[in-house]
Amino acid sequence: MATLSRSGVEHVAHLARIGLTDEELTRLEGQLNHILEQYEILSGLPTDDIPPTAQTIELENILRDDIVRPSLPLEDVLGNAPAHDGAFIVVPAILDER
């Protein structure tokens, strides 16, 4: 299986949206590759005809009635947000022009 280069670690950190220091990147490169080596045992096991298991209980298509219920109190929810404006949570702009 593949090994992760330094730039590979940086790419994964970007995908995961985690800012890492140079020291963390160096440490993670070693540790992640050591863990990836443990995964190699799996490549020796033939699984072509084996279906994947995503969950272990036989529940499917669980439905419930669509009943209108009160939402959480606004003040409790907004109280956790770093910034709010009236009933809205303030977030950074995602488009250049406002």
Place this chain on the structure above:
Amino acid sequence: MTDLTRLRAHEMAALLRSGESSSRELTEAHLAAAERDNRALNAWLTIDRERALGEADAADARLGAARGGGSAALDRLRPLLGIPVALKDLVSLKGGQCTAGSRILEGYRAPYDAHITERLRDAGAVILGKTNMDEFAMGSSTEHSAFGPTANPWALDRVPGGSSGGSAAVVAAYHAPLSIGTDTGGSIRQPAALCGIVGMKPTYGRVSRYGIVAFASSLDQIGPLARDARDAAALLHVIAGRDERDSTSSPEPVPAALTALPASDDAAAANLRGKRLGLPREYFVAGMEPGVEARVREAVAAIEAAGATVEEVSLPHTDYGLATYYIVAPAEASANLARYDGLRYGPHHAEGDVLANYLATRGRGFGPEVKRRVMLGTYALSAGYYDAYYLKAQKVRTLIKADFDALWAQGFDALVAPTSPSVAFRFGARLADPVAMYLSDACTLPVNMAGLPAISVPCGLSEGLPVGLQFIGAPWSEAELFGLARGYEAITASADWRSLEPTELALAADPATQAPAERVRALTIA
């Protein structure tokens, strides 16, 4: 006067019904112990004295009214009424903190109760506070908590196991007779084993996870920790069952037998007679401590002597469990933890544009183990690697589950195995090598992969530290597992080690004793 904190929950319940004690007295005694020892143990992240005493007084009012109504009214009371309980700090308790052991949830206040919190309130239990844990339940030692490690009450320089290390330590140290943990790869059973108490991971889907901080959604399950099987079963009975807010919670009926485990040792021991148990040879893993193997083999011999048959069996894909788990769990974690963006709750680090904010908030908010796992999961799910890692792991998961299914088809009632390959290890012993830490769960994580119930019970000491014995069952066989656990308790009721309690309680109570974080710093410098 007897120390109320040394009693089992069912013994406390009897005192409450007779009026010999009150929930306020019980709660005060446990709070005092928790407040006294917490500097040395760091097992609690919050102790909520006022809330707990309020709940105790409400329970006492109901108890008083029932006593006025005679024995019929007392019989109708729920078993946990007025009994103190601890919650792992990833269970939502309205208005309280819920850190999941992470800086990224510091300051967050849960705006609602988890389903199991509602169930505990309905049952009249007294919630004392929230316990320490590995960050987002990722770890086997509680050293990955952002709020410092928890010490093991049996040896203050050793870990209590994890990730539910706080929940195990508070029960072992007599701060609460009952606690709630969660188990994704062993996080209830392994700390129960290392702290010398009982811990059960129920069948996947048995308990609603509404209001619980998610780690790996196809594996996570909530369960009880206690000092004996009867208490743990009674707690599971309160929290188990279908809840429509968690679509993975099962409509499978909750067995009434959970509240009717035999009180008499003779009746409990009789339950072992004629049982057919499998002993999976692969669970005696390379590197298992000889003392642990010896205690487990002695326990198996005792169970055979009590009339059960134990046959060596094989779970041939066990060796693939660790790699499979460390693909599936981090992959699911990387998706679940994507929600921590610092916008709606938790600390927010504004560093410029949206991307810079995310990088700063998540880079500073997550600890090293969480970063490692989110990175692993992100990699395993990323373009070009999905088939090689995640899909492959899901296929191997099928094989791991099939190993167990084959044994149930052969008529085995349950499997008996070690819980952890080692006793409690010293602070720092496995921190530098993540793979060494991951091996702590070699005997527990295949059970999560297969979605099965399993219980860990104490089976003696090795080098003065507790060893855990694990019973693993077919789906929905919790009542049968508790029957086996209770039977094993009964046949070892007079064993010398049963009368021992954690050896460093006096040291924990000494205000001059170092806090775990100070001890770890001293170790690092030395």
